[in-house]
Amino acid sequence: MSGADTQVRHGNDEAVDVSDPRLSRFDLVREGARRDGVEIVHYAPRFPVPGTKAEKRVERTIALFFMLTGLFATAFVVIFVAWHWEWHPGNNAGSWFTPLLGVSLALMLFCVGAAIIVFAKKLLPEEVAVQERHDGASPRDEQVLTGATLLNMADEAGLGRRPLLKGAIALGLAPVAAVPLVALGGMIDDPHDEDMYHKTGFDPEANGGNKVRLMRENLTPVRPEEISAGGQITVFPAIPHGATNQHADSPTLLIHLRQTDADELRRNLGHVPINEGDMYGNYVAYSKICTHAGCPASLYEQQTNRLLCPCHQSQFSITDNARPVFGPATRRLPMLPLEVDSEGFFVAKSDFEVPIGPGFWERA
Amino acid sequence: MKRRKLDLAALPAKSAEEVDARLTVATPLRRLLNKVFPDHWSFLLGEIALYSFIVLLLSGTYLALFFDPSMEEVVYDGAYSPLRGIGMSRAFESALELSFEVRGGLFMRQMHHWAALLFMAAIVVHMFRVFFTGAFRKPRELNWIIGSLLFWIGFLAGFTGYGLPDDALSGTGLRIAHAIMLSIPVIGSWVASSFFGGEFPGTVIVPRMYIAHVLLIPGVLLGLISAHMGLLVKQKHTQWPGPGRTNDNVVGVRMFPGFAAKAGGFFMIVFAVIALMAGLFQINPIWIFGPYQAATVSSASQPDWYVMFLDGSTRLMPPWEIRLFGYTLPPLFWPTVALPGVLTMLPLLYPFIEARFLKDNQAHHLLQRPRDVPTRTALGAMAVAFWAVLTLSGGNDVIAEQFHISLNAMTWAGRIGLIVVPPLAYYIAYRVCLALQQHDREVLAHGVETGIIKRLPDGGFVEIHQPLAPLDAHGHPEPLEYLGAPVPKKMNRLGALLPTVRGFFYPIEKPAPPVRLDQPSEAPVSPAPARSEITTGS
Numbered sequence: 001m002s003g004a005d006t007q008v009r010h011g012n013d014e015a016v017d018v019s020d021p022r023l024s025r026f027d028l029v030r031e032g033a034r035r036d037g038v039e040i041v042h043y044a045p046r047f048p049v050p051g052t053k054a055e056k057r058v059e060r061t062i063a064l065f066f067m068l069t070g071l072f073a074t075a076f077v078v079i080f081v082a083w084h085w086e087w088h089p090g091n092n093a094g095s096w097f098t099p100l101l102g103v104s105l106a107l108m109l110f111c112v113g114a115a116i117i118v119f120a121k122k123l124l125p126e127e128v129a130v131q132e133r134h135d136g137a138s139p140r141d142e143q144v145l146t147g148a149t150l151l152n153m154a155d156e157a158g159l160g161r162r163p164l165l166k167g168a169i170a171l172g173l174a175p176v177a178a179v180p181l182v183a184l185g186g187m188i189d190d191p192h193d194e195d196m197y198h199k200t201g202f203d204p205e206a207n208g209g210n211k212v213r214l215m216r217e218n219l220t221p222v223r224p225e226e227i228s229a230g231g232q233i234t235v236f237p238a239i240p241h242g243a244t245n246q247h248a249d250s251p252t253l254l255i256h257l258r259q260t261d262a263d264e265l266r267r268n269l270g271h272v273p274i275n276e277g278d279m280y281g282n283y284v285a286y287s288k289i290c291t292h293a294g295c296p297a298s299l300y301e302q303q304t305n306r307l308l309c310p311c312h313q314s315q316f317s318i319t320d321n322a323r324p325v326f327g328p329a330t331r332r333l334p335m336l337p338l339e340v341d342s343e344g345f346f347v348a349k350s351d352f353e354v355p356i357g358p359g360f361w362e363r364a
Numbered sequence: 365m366k367r368r369k370l371d372l373a374a375l376p377a378k379s380a381e382e383v384d385a386r387l388t389v390a391t392p393l394r395r396l397l398n399k400v401f402p403d404h405w406s407f408l409l410g411e412i413a414l415y416s417f418i419v420l421l422l423s424g425t426y427l428a429l430f431f432d433p434s435m436e437e438v439v440y441d442g443a444y445s446p447l448r449g450i451g452m453s454r455a456f457e458s459a460l461e462l463s464f465e466v467r468g469g470l471f472m473r474q475m476h477h478w479a480a481l482l483f484m485a486a487i488v489v490h491m492f493r494v495f496f497t498g499a500f501r502k503p504r505e506l507n508w509i510i511g512s513l514l515f516w517i518g519f520l521a522g523f524t525g526y527g528l529p530d531d532a533l534s535g536t537g538l539r540i541a542h543a544i545m546l547s548i549p550v551i552g553s554w555v556a557s558s559f560f561g562g563e564f565p566g567t568v569i570v571p572r573m574y575i576a577h578v579l580l581i582p583g584v585l586l587g588l589i590s591a592h593m594g595l596l597v598k599q600k601h602t603q604w605p606g607p608g609r610t611n612d613n614v615v616g617v618r619m620f621p622g623f624a625a626k627a628g629g630f631f632m633i634v635f636a637v638i639a640l641m642a643g644l645f646q647i648n649p650i651w652i653f654g655p656y657q658a659a660t661v662s663s664a665s666q667p668d669w670y671v672m673f674l675d676g677s678t679r680l681m682p683p684w685e686i687r688l689f690g691y692t693l694p695p696l697f698w699p700t701v702a703l704p705g706v707l708t709m710l711p712l713l714y715p716f717i718e719a720r721f722l723k724d725n726q727a728h729h730l731l732q733r734p735r736d737v738p739t740r741t742a743l744g745a746m747a748v749a750f751w752a753v754l755t756l757s758g759g760n761d762v763i764a765e766q767f768h769i770s771l772n773a774m775t776w777a778g779r780i781g782l783i784v785v786p787p788l789a790y791y792i793a794y795r796v797c798l799a800l801q802q803h804d805r806e807v808l809a810h811g812v813e814t815g816i817i818k819r820l821p822d823g824g825f826v827e828i829h830q831p832l833a834p835l836d837a838h839g840h841p842e843p844l845e846y847l848g849a850p851v852p853k854k855m856n857r858l859g860a861l862l863p864t865v866r867g868f869f870y871p872i873e874k875p876a877p878p879v880r881l882d883q884p885s886e887a888p889v890s891p892a893p894a895r896s897e898i899t900t901g902s
Contacts, residue, residue: 036398038618041608053872080468087443087464101471102643106636113632120625127622131400131614133600135503136727191557197546217659234659243659244437244451248539248564251659288659293543293678293696294564295536296661310663311540312679313761313771326772328678328695330685358543359685359694360553 033129042128058122065115072108079104197360200287201237201250202336203351211339213238214254214285214346221345224283227256232300234288237348249356251288251296252336253307254346255318258282261305264319272321272332274353280338280346286322287336287356290314292329294358307333331359397620402603406493408630413486415634416479417589423476424578430466432458433528433574435567444651452530452655455570459529459650475642480522482638484670487515495714495744497731499602501724505715507595512711514588516704517581522668524577526648530570533648535656536665538565540678547697565656605730605848612729664762672758673751677703680757680778735804736848738797745793746786753781804851808832808844814855830855 016023016031023031026043033040047055085097137143159166191197202212213221215238222235232255236243242250257265262282269275278284286307290297295311300318306325307316314329316322322333334356337349355363371378384390401407434454440447442457443464462469491511494500500508523541527534542564545556561568600614609615617623641647653662667675677699686693718740719725734741756763757778764771811829818826831841832852852858865871 032394033398033618036395038398038400040618054866057867057872085467089445097468098471098474099643101468102474102639102641106640106643109632109636109639113629113636116625116629116632120622120629124622124625127617128615129398129400129618130608131398131600133612133614133729135599135729187558187561188554189557189560189562191553196557196563197553236659245453245535245565245656245658248658292694294539295665296659298659298661299663310661310665310761311536312675313775314683324683327775328681328683328699330683330695358546358696359692360546360556361548361550361691361693362553363692 036131037134038129038131040127040129042126044126046122046124046126058118062115062118062123065111065118069108069111069115072104072111076101076104076108192362197357197363198355200351200356201239201242201247202252202348204348207237207239211341211347211349212242213341214252214348215242217243219243222254223344224256224281224340224346227254227283229256229258229282230302231256234298235285235346249289252285253288253298253300254283254285254338255300256283257318261319265321268320271323272335275321275335278335278337278349280340283338283346284318285336285338285346285348286316286318286333287352288333289357290329291324291331291333291356292327292358297333397618399597399600399619400614400616401619401623402601402609402614402616404604406497407601409486409490409493411627411630412634413483413490414589414593415631416483416486416638417585418631419479419635419638420476420483421582423472423479424582426472427462427469427476428578430458430462430469431455431528431574433571434458435530435565435570447651447654450655453570455528455530456650456655459531463651471642474645474647475638476525477647478641478645479638480525481647481668481670482634482641484515484518484522484668487511487518488670491515492744492748496734496741497602498728498737498740499731500715501728502715502719503599503727504595504602507592507599508715509712510588510592510595512708514585514592516708517584517588519670521577521581521585522670524573524581526668526671527573528570528577529648529650530656531648531650532653532656532660532662533650533665533667535565535658536661537667537671538569538656539658543696544700547694548701549691549693549697565658600729602729602731609730611727614729664765666759666762669755673754674700674704674758676754676757676760676778679760679775680754680782682779730848733848733850735797735800738794738801741797742790742794746790749786749789750782753778753785757782803853804846807851807853808846809841811841812853812855812858830858830860832858 015035016027018028018031030040046058079097079100083097083100084093087094138146159169199206204211214235215221216233216235219238221238222233227233232253235252235254237247237250239247241247259282262279262284265284266279269279288296288298290309290311292309292312292314295309297307297309297314297316299308299310300306301308301315305318307318307322308314309316309327309329312328314327315325316329316333317325321335324330324332334352334354336352339347339349341347432454436454437451438454438457440450440452440457440460442448442460444460447460459473462473464470466472494508494511523537527538527541542556542560545559546552548555557563559569559572560566561572601616603609603614603616606615654660666672678696681695681699684695684698734744757774760774760778761771763769764774811831814828814830816828818828820826833842833844836842855861
């Protein structure tokens with residue numbers, strides 16, 4: 001480990017006189033390291049004979065990397081400033097702006113990094129230094145003295161023999177702790193204030209007591225004959241902002257079942273008493289919000305009559321009151337009671353009769 | 365008055381003296397410059413995380429100059445024509461502006477996202493390194509805890525950032541986060557409505573995530589990273605066992621100039637890789653996802669990779685809902701609240717559990733090779749396998765689609781795999797460790813395989829081994845003790861070959877002399893002797 005190229009003074013703890021003019025700069029380095037508990041045991045130049053072909057070659061490599069750094073930095077600046085960068089449809093100059101920025105910046109950074117690393121590995125002297133660890137617990141004396149310093153403070157405060165202070169501090173500071181809590185309390189929002197988890201945009205009460213129509217995303221109301229058998233559309237409550245995220249709990253899937261499927265669902269309707277009478281003819285509407293984690297359970301498998309939620313793959317059987325048949329969901333998708341108003345448009349007889357969406361503690 | 369001549373050559377020394385006269389900094393500065401760092405490639409992994417974090421701070425600050433975290437509803441009328449006329453939140457609109465109407469904005473966005481992915485990846489791989497080599501042992505338990513917390517805070521940073529643009533994917537992620545909050549027993553509905561300021565999604569969640577993402581979380585990250593590095597400096601780095609290396613020293617190069625130069629260069633390389641990915645590889649193309657709408661979702665909605673294991677655990681969870689006394693505990697609670705809780709606490713406590721189990725109260729500064737601690741390595745392999753099954757399950761719909769496998773079969777494979785694969789990984793890792801240990805001992809006892817086959821007089825063949833120790837009086841190698849350092853297993857490692865000739869087009873140094881069979885070679889291993897014709901010997 002110790003190279004023959006340097007004279008290593010093992011175990012020499014005598015301080016060197018740093019003003020001694022005979023000391024070389026490296027002698028000073030070694031002395032500084034020694035005082036820091038670091039022994040430089042091996043320190044050898046990479047090129048003992050200066051000016052060899054090999055050394056020149058390394059110099060040229062590093063110089064090349066620095067020159068390339070400048071070149072790519074300039075390229076980045078020119079591209080950033082002068083390139084036609086605006087987005088236009090199709091493949092054009094704008095499509096190349098981001099890739100060119102990335103490539104030029106990456107090459108610039110790579111070249112400067114490579115230059116520094118080659119410099120460090122090929123030109124800086126080869127070095128092995130050993131530093132002593134001085135870890136572990138402090139000397140016992142130190143521990144005792146620090147402990148005494150801390151405990152002395154408690155003695156002087158003398159809370160043990162000043163019970164009045166003790167009580168006063170406890171009583172005085174306890175309410176202080178409540179101050180930030182109360183201040184944060186401004187964030188607290190009572191979920192049962194308007195019972196937000198039990199109501200959706202289809203609630204007639206919020207619509208002046210009128211039953212809420214079903215509408216498409218383009219705000220048009222829906223007539224039964226507009227959906228062919230086997231077809232399904234996403235509907236929203238026909239109220240202001242009904243199709244926006246302001247009513248994120250309201251999206252509903254309106255399905256026109258084929259005759260055989262409708263018959264099957266009618267037979268199964270009795271399994272869930274609350275759903276009785278919620279179908280309109282062969283039409284049924286289920287909440288689109290998955291009862292597992294709230295994603296839209298909207299992938300309709302016509303072959304199996306299942307609704308699939310793409311987030312966690314819960315599957316619901318359309319012909320059996322949207323019973324969860326696979327995946328992590330435990331509850332049926334709630335059914336929206338359907339009827340048709342005097343103008344022949346779908347309306348919700350009432351709001352969903354059970355809370356839509358994911359489960360929570362108070363939901364029985 | 366005589367004008368004093370400014371001595372430029374003496375200026376640095378003079379200013380240094382002036383600074384030192386005020387700050388008394390000479391000794392501590394030199395101590396820092398002389399700090400010794402051991403060298404090994406695996407020590408660079410944590411540096412990658414650190415450098416990615418710096419890139420995150422820089423690129424994130426740039427993005428914040430343009431991004432508007434507002435949930436106000438607007439109709440898009442910007443440069444990206446396919447989305448014109450579509451209603452969206454102001455946050456999504458400004459993210460689109462950043463991508464299409466700010467020069468270099470898309471590059472910065474992609475750089476920020478790639479840096480975040482790399483940050484988390486580097487943290488995870490760095491953690492593997494620390495775990496499998498036993499670097500977390502006393503006295504470094506506290507730094508291990510800080511590191512584990514950094515993963516989770518980084519996770520939060522990633523999630524809040526992912527949610528900001530309010531695109532279809534981030535809204536879906538938020539919706540699931542809302543459901544996760546709802547699933548917490550007793551206080552769930554209160555937690556959810558308090559975070560979202562009422563119903564999902566409301567209008568305050570994006571601004572709230574924004575302030576968390578740009579101030580609170582980076583502040584915590586910065587504090588924890590500073591503590592992490594401070595402890596590293598204070599406790600000094602661990603090192604691999606090797607010649608001259610003991611539990612009481614650090615062998616390596618001093619920080620200045622060797623280590624600092626290499627680390628600075630490495631920062632540039634890491635930055636270069638991020639910049640290259642940001643330029644060439646599209647990430648989070650929000651204009652393709654579109655704005656978040658509660659009624660729409662596409663299949664293959666995957667979160668960023670470091671969240672996928674929780675998505676996977678959610679998918680695998682059987683539909684077990686607990687209903688008691690009119691209250692509900694949704695199944696979502698177990699994979700998304702209980703599991704992360706366990707996954708946070710178990711690693712935090714692991715150093716203490718292991719020390720307790722091994723009755724080991726010593727301070728350790730020398731690393732262990734994973735093979736030498738089979739139980740820990742096997743436990744780690746088990747944890748990695750558990751995580752891998754969950755992460756794969758987080759993309760099981762994509763796997764099912766790409767490989768034409770039934771989706772339900774994928775789910776069941778994940779459920780069964782989660783129980784079967786980790787113990788299997790434990791067993792395999794344990795056996796591999798033992799086998800590697802045994803091979804190390806064999807090489808120490810018998811030497812390195814030379815690849816030279818000798819035919820014995822009786823016709824049998826044996827391979828000649830190069831002993832690692834000097835021979836004793838009977839011609840047998842002296843026994844060598846295994847010291848926890850790699851054992852050379854190839855003749856190259858023993859310097860059996862001449863060094864390669866350097867130079868690209870022509871040699872820049874004197875090439876090694878050609879091998880002459882009638883003279884001893886310079887190479888420690890001589891070539892085979894010249895063949896002489898086999899004769900009958902008559």
